[in-house]
Structures are given as C-alpha cells and as structure tokens.
Amino acid sequence: MHIPDGFLDAPTAIAGGVLAAAGLGLALRTVRRTLPHRAVPLIGVAAAFIFAAQMLNFPVAGGTSGHLIGAVLAAVLLGPSAAVLVMSSVLILQAFLFADGGITALGANIFNMALLAPLLGYVLYRGVSRLLGGDLRARLAGVAFGAWCSTVAAAVSVAGQLALSGTVAWEVAFPAMAGVHMLIGVGEALITTLVVAVVATARPELLFDRAGSGERTGRTLAGYGMLVALGLVVFIAPMASEWPDGLEAVAARLGFAHKAAASPIASSPLADYTLAGIRSPAASTVIAGGIGTVVAFAMAYLLSLALVPRGAVGPGQPQGSAHNRAPRSS
C-alpha cells in the first residue's frame, strides 16, 4: 500500500504532508506529556518489532503469501499516540533506508497507514469491545473488526489520493483497491487477532491495564479524529460527487453517454464521463463494501468465539499458551 514517488501531484502530496505533520506533532506531544520516561525505548523497539513482524510471510494460496501491516496491532498493544509514532517511524525508515514508499508521498503514506489505519482501528476496537462487554472475547472481536475496517479504509484513501492526482481514475482505483483490500483485510484481521490473543493469554495485563499508561485518550482522540476527518474530506469527498447519479445511469443504459465525452482526458475529474463501461463497479463496490462490513463484523465475532473457549474469559485468567491449544478447523 506504499505509494511511490511520482504518483501524487503537488497539491495532494502537500495536503498529505500537512496532515501527517499535524498528526505526528500531536502524537509526539501526547507521548512526551503523558507516557512515562521509560516508555521511550519501548516505543523505539516496538517500531522495530512492527517492522520485523511485517516481514513474516503468511502462506495464502497457490504460492502467494501475505504479511501483516500492523497498524491496529500497534494501536491495541501500545495505545493510539504511540502507535502513530511507531507506524510513522516505520514508514520514514522504509522510505529513506529501503526506498519503500516515496519521499514526496511520505505524508500521504503516513496519513493512510500511520494515522487513518491505527486510529480508526483503535476507535472501532474500543467501541466494539465496550459494546460486547469488555472481556477478552469482546476485545478480540473488536481487534478483528478494527483491523479489517482500517485496512479497507486505508486502501480507499490511497485510491482517493491517486484519483485526486489524476494518476489513476477513481472508477478504476476505487474498485481495485477496495476490492483487493477487502480480502487482504481478512488476513490482516486474522493475524492481528491471533497475535493479540497470544499476548493476552501470556501477559493479560499488557492488554487490560491501558489505564496505567496515563494517556488521556478522549481529548487526544478528538484531535486525531478531526485530522483524519479533514483528510478524508480532502482525499475522498471530491470523488463522491463523481459517483454515477441518476442521469448518468440512464445515459449509460440508453447509450448516449458517449455523447457527453467531450475531451477524453484521463487526468481530470471529467475522466468519468468517458468510462461508461466501468462506472458501475464503483457503485457496486460501495454496496459490496457495506455488505462486507456487516459480514466482517459477524466473522470478527465468530473468530473471537473460536479463539476464546466459552466460560473461560476474563482479564485475570490466563488460559495456557495459544501455541499448545489444539487447533480448531472450523
């Protein structure tokens, strides 16, 4: 999901940079003010941990494999501000040391994977686990749902940025990115939940004693929320107006849509008028995304049921290593 250099135009890159700087600044300030002094090395080494975890391959099918992104994992294990700092550091190092992700696209990449993904995931994790009762099973359901949603949201944001830059038309980028990442998100959710379950069984206090970190999450989250919402308005809202409206749909059906194609230039918001054939995927992706979200929630709940045996839940009861438990093939 790393955007390389050359794919974003100047306004999009600058908008991403401003949002990333503001978010990272807020995270740095919050971490410095609220986390204890001795959390500083932990954040640095945890960033190395996320980078290392991203390198572990998970076999998918037919020789292909996937890997973790880790944004929600970082948010759940370290808290939102530390997660923003950790994910941003990983992206900065990848851009400058390994040429993975562009330097001019760094702001946009930080917005997608270090602000939007961990923060949305964290809010959903908190919301769902509170909704379902706050025990381990509820938390795992929240982790799974948050990880899936944040992966898809980050992909949609990438599509918006590419479309806004005139690199890839929204009608192509949105279904492709959202569609592929609805599948990738399943893997991300599965890995994140399995890892959190391992940590929770071995060291439950790491998951349940968040209050000890001293971070006053409410006000900070509101600040992040405004930044993320602003970013989504900038990157995605302009595209929403290009979704097929009634007239366009009729025009496409009656076959006079091509008459509206005055200048077939791909690098402008007008591009959709030339794409009568592939305009419907955008709409159907939205519908599929809605259905997918509901399905993802149900699957997240089922996954949490599968991972935590009935009855044996609660913060204070380690249930033996997940490593040794008999695998379930449901």
Added chain:
Amino acid sequence: MHHALRDPYHPASSPIHRAAPPVKLVLAVAFVLAVVALPRGTWPAHTFLGLALLVGALASRVPLSLLGKRLLAVEPFALGVALLALLQPGGLHVFLAILAKSTLSLGAVVLLGATTPFFQVLRALSRFRVPSLLVTTLALLYRYLFVLVEEMGRMQRARRSRTFSRSRWVTWRASAAVIGHLFLRTTTRAERIYAAMCARGWRT
C-alpha cells in the same frame, strides 16, 4: 517484503561518501522533488536528471550492478501501483510517465542509502530540528531492527523444526504466536535497554 534484510550502506572511498550527510540528504530530497515536479512526458528533462543520477552513481564507486539490483528489488512495488494506471483510457502515457518518475526517485534514494550510513542521516535530521523524540525512536528502530529480525528468524526456525503440519490454520497460528512472543520479548528487552540507557546518563 524485504526477504534478506540488509543495511543498504556500501562502504567505499569516494567524494560522494565523503560529502557532508546533511548536504547529501538535502540533495537527494531536492532531486526527488525536481523529478516529481516535472510535468509528465517532458522526456529531455527526465533524461537530463537520469544522466545526473548516473554521474552521481559512477562517482560514488558503488558497483552499478549492485545499485541496479537494488533498484530492481524495489521496482515491483512501484510497478504494482503503476499497473492500475494502465486500466484507464490513455493509460499507457500515464503509465510510462509515472514509471520514469518513480524509477528516477527510487534511484536517488538507493544511491543515498548506499553512500550514507543511516546514523548520519539521523544526525542530519536532528540538525534540521526534527523533534528529538522522533529521532530517538528512529535511532532505536534502526538499531534493533536487524536484531529483532534475526531473533524472529530463530524463533521461526525453531517452530518449523517442531511443527510438522501442512495445515494452513496451524501455520498461521504458529506464526502469530511467533509475532506475539516476539512482542513480549520486545517489552522485556525495552526494560533492559532503558536501564542501560539510564546507566549511561541518558536524558530525553
């Protein structure tokens, strides 16, 4: 992703290696900005920047084959996104233009990485008034990245030599356990690092 994780620094004795790191960092970023700011399809200007990069690469005395190999290793990620551009009308032009841009930019970063140790980049960043907490985090990330990747490799090897299942679910759970326990080791390692840092008089 990066299957064999290696520090990209390639020691050699050249004017590029000896140049002041802040200057190199600024030049590399300026080069990328210039490449990105060029209008699509201005091929003479692209060629000129490409030649400038080639001169820099030759002057650095890093084998061109090594730089080329690294460029090829990172190119697929750019290619993957660029392929999306092919799916639209008139996409070939856009595809070629952004591929040229991303290749030139990647070349600049690969050259920077091969000629500048990362700690010098960090020093340059802190000279540019990047917040110290961010620089510290980056320094620790760089320092422990290779350690943790190696540790994870050992855990994964140990797991492989004990698990004889072809079931994907078992593999996934075992790999997730590796990651989970790596995190637990990370937290205890962080405690030791904190103690060691304090013992050496560290203050934020």
